[in-house]
Amino acid sequence: MKLDLLAFGAHPDDVELGCGGTLAKAVAQGKKVGIVDLTQGEKGTRGNIAMRAQESKAAAARLGVDLRENLKFRDAFIFNDENHQMEVIRVLRKYTPEIVLCNAVKDRHIDHAKAAELVSHACFLSGLERIETVGYDGEKQEVFRPRHVFHYIQWDELKPDFVLDISGFLDQKMDAIKAFKSQFYDENSDAPDTPISSLNFLESVASRAKNMGRLIFRAAGEGFTTERLLAVENFDSLL
Numbered sequence: 001m002k003l004d005l006l007a008f009g010a011h012p013d014d015v016e017l018g019c020g021g022t023l024a025k026a027v028a029q030g031k032k033v034g035i036v037d038l039t040q041g042e043k044g045t046r047g048n049i050a051m052r053a054q055e056s057k058a059a060a061a062r063l064g065v066d067l068r069e070n071l072k073f074r075d076a077f078i079f080n081d082e083n084h085q086m087e088v089i090r091v092l093r094k095y096t097p098e099i100v101l102c103n104a105v106k107d108r109h110i111d112h113a114k115a116a117e118l119v120s121h122a123c124f125l126s127g128l129e130r131i132e133t134v135g136y137d138g139e140k141q142e143v144f145r146p147r148h149v150f151h152y153i154q155w156d157e158l159k160p161d162f163v164l165d166i167s168g169f170l171d172q173k174m175d176a177i178k179a180f181k182s183q184f185y186d187e188n189s190d191a192p193d194t195p196i197s198s199l200n201f202l203e204s205v206a207s208r209a210k211n212m213g214r215l216i217f218r219a220a221g222e223g224f225t226t227e228r229l230l231a232v233e234n235f236d237s238l239l
Contacts, residue, residue: 001066004031006097006146008088010078010115011041012056012070013180017205018152019101020063020173021166022222027064028169035060035068036091038115039075046191047182059179062172078111080118088122090133093141100146105225108155108195116151120227123149150224155195160223162230163212165239167219170209177205 005026009015015023015035026033037056040049047055053070060068071087078084092100102119103112125131127145135141153160166173178184182191185199195201212221216239232238 001032001034001095003034003066003095003097005099005101006034006036006092006095007101007152008036008038008103008115008119010038010103010109010111011044011075012037012039012052013041013059013177013183014103014112014154015101015152016059016063016173016176016180018104018154019222019224020176021169021209021220022101022152022164023065024063024169024172024176025164025166033063033065034095034097035063035065037068037070038073038078038118039111040070040072041075043075044183045194046197047180051182052180055180055182059176062176062179076111078114078118080114080121084118085122085125086133088119089126089131090135090141092123092126092146093133093144094135096144098147100149101152101224102149103151104154104156104158105151106156106158112154120149120151148226150226153223153225158223158225160212161226163216163221163223165213165216165218165220166209166222167213170206170220173209174202174206177202 007015023033041052042049103116105116106113123146129143133141185202209220212223213219
């Protein structure tokens with residue numbers, strides 16, 4: 001399956017928090033969209049592997065994406081080395097996405113920046129002829145490089161290079177986030193408190209999207225950073 005858009009996350013729920021509205025909008029526009037989680041989030045304070053797998057499946061269904069996979073890298077021990085790069089390259093060459101979204105380049109959780117660098121470097125290496133890979137079907141893969149790699153924003157208040165209008169899709173984004181019941185606010189939960197389990201955090205996600213929308217004169221938005229200059233065809237391309 002060729003994808004139009006593929007979103008990577010270091011942990012299950014990263015994608016929903018960072019770009020869930022963007023994915024929901026792309027699906028509504030008829031785009032082929034996928035999610036790849038790098039780890040199972042097994043080092044998290046709350047939940048467990050089985051629970052987070054179920055929550056990931058539910059969240060993906062709420063967004064309407066075409067597929068979701070997990071590479072099962074070790075949580076907290078993601079490295080930008082050859083072994084990790086080759087696995088990401090296999091995924092890129094399998095689905096040949098035009099656009100890749102990935103973790104924030106700088107963030108509170110160290111896995112996020114490491115995952116951002118890993119995926120970004122793999123996107124470049126995937127286009128090199130002399131790096132050969134064999135797919136999961138045993139067949140040699142064709143060389144491929146995505147057209148764009150963008151980084152969503154997570155805990156840190158990074159300045160976006162552009163904001164994508166997600167008006168009409170914020171509720172769907174929040175619904176997908178809330179599928180991760182083990183991780184986020186639940187007044188009946190007796191699990192340990194974490195920085196993301198408070199009601200304040202959940203409300204801040206929606207508030208940020210609304211504020212991003214305010215800044216572009218829309219109802220809601222999601223910000224992204226880019227590693228290179230973007231070109232526009234003409235001024236009519238700008239909202």
